[in-house]
Amino acid sequence: MTTSKSVRLIHRSAILQIAIVMAGWLAGEVLVRLLGLPIPGSVAGFAIILALLVTRRLSATAMRRGAGVFLSDLLLLFMPATLAVLDHQEFLGLAGLKVLFVILGSTVAVMLVTGLTVDLCYRWRIGNAGPTRQSR
Amino acid sequence: MPALPANLVELLLHTAAWSALTIAAYWISKRLYRRWPRWWLSPLAVTPILIAAVMLSLHVSYQDYLHSTKWLLALLGPAIVAFAIPIYERRTLICRHWPVLLIGMLAGTATAIGSSWALATLVGFDGAMRLSLLPRSISTPFAVEVSGEIGGVPELTAIFVVITGIVGGLIGDILLSRIPCASALARGSLFGVGAHGAGTARAQQIGDTEGAVAGLVMVLVGLMNVVAAPLIVALLR
The missing domain is CATH 1.20.5 (Single alpha-helices involved in coiled-coils or other helix-helix interfaces)
Incomplete structure (x- = not known):
């Protein structure tokens, strides 16, 4: 996010925003493996993104739509697990x-x-x- | 896994077919629920039944089904990361009322462990079975971690977590229509503490603030349990 042009692009593109969320997740997974932390990588990623937002290194507008894609149909992601009962x-x-x-x-x-x-x-x-x- | 598809094309076809079925079943039950909003028509209950009907009639095992759809489950990881945004956007509400949320999470966690233990004892469960039931109200990755730590069977706990999600998503609605929970804070934490991710998804449908609160307390209660696991062990010994 160096120029205002790229900032505007990120604010418009849901795909780029999804990529930012995925990058946060990946960073969390890597961090947890490297340090051997007893928490899931997704939680570390959550903490990283939240810290970046709080310190204003990342703007919420740059991720709002991307995050919405994951959160609007959260139940769907959970569905494959429910069939475990059949086993x-x-x-x-x-x-x-x-x-x-x-x-x-x-x-x-x-x-x-x-x-x-x-x-x-x-x-x-x-x-x-x-x-x-x-x-x- | 002996029934692994032999080649890549077959794997891709299986993935496409079972993923499409899962998404279609979810979409259909969402439409049904929008048309007739009854608790027993909740997508949380109808979607698995639709998928199970197809699996059982085609004699497909859960392992095969999971093999084709686990990418959906894997997306729960980035979904937890995505919760950072709505939580950040409600930081004033959360910062102002963090003591309230903390008290609620402590009370809820103590109730989850205590009542699971008491009810399991009541029906005659003991040993690893009873221990596996204790962390069932928190999100799967945390629950599996805690279960192993306190001497339960992580695989059983994972199943109990799923059942809690289905049950919790349904009874959360019923409870909310009967008890006075005027604030979004209370509605969100009821779902987040009581029914982890499935409850959070339900809270998200009720409102954005409810969803953000539920997402926050789900993550925090999970962490709280991982930290408290040695304490639980000490209490049970």
């Missing part, structure tokens, strides 16, 4: 029902606790700080 016939019987019971019960608990805790704390802070901007 575990041992969960078709009683064991499967037990697993489902544990996961269902625990997920309801986690979501209730998290949602209500955050909402209560948020309202308490907003209440104490006076009428500030509502998030939505």
Whole structure:
């Protein structure tokens, strides 16, 4: 991003923006392998891009559309993994029902606790700080 | 993998065919859900059923299917990187309310581990099976790491993570229509802490702020669990 011309090109081209996101991911993977960090490469890449944004070495406009391509259909990327259940016939019987019971019960608990805790704390802070901007 | 396609052309054809089927199934279920927005018509539930129906009728194993579609899964890596942008754009909201998010993540993580342990014990699971269930609410790469660390079976944990994603995406909607979660912060963290990537995808559909919050807490809760794994081991011993 040396000249304003190349900046404008990046702001327009979704393909170039996707390439920037991919480059961030690649940098993360390389960093994790080189340093032997116990975190996924994608998280290191996330941290690298976030750091570049915060230090203003990279502008959000240069990546907004590229990031949108990945985030708008996130569920699709997750789909191949869901079919793994077919490979575990041992969960078709009683064991499967037990697993489902544990996961269902625990997920309801986690979501209730998290949602209500955050909402209560948020309202308490907003209440104490006076009428500030509502998030939505 | 003995059923590997013998040559490159076959590999490319398989990849094209199964990827096209996956994308088509996803597209169809998205249209269905837009037309009739019922929780049991959620793309998260309908897409796998459509794909499974084709796989079972053609006697294709999961390994073969995965071999042709794993490039989609690999894109989850750059997708996590992509979350840096919406999170950066909401930095004022997140910076102002980080203590709230932190308390929510701590409470959620403690509940995830505690309730998994308690319910698994209740139905008579013990040993590696029970341990494999503990990290199931966090994103796969973290969950696999934590599972191995605390003495679970990473492969089983990966399956439980997927089931959590499907279940969480569905019940998150049901819960949100019944409990008072007025702020986008609360809605986003409910999905991000409770159902990792699948929940985050669902939150993204509800709103951009919900999606950004969910993406942030998903990544942070995953990191939190990796850091806390030795502590969990110490508590269980």
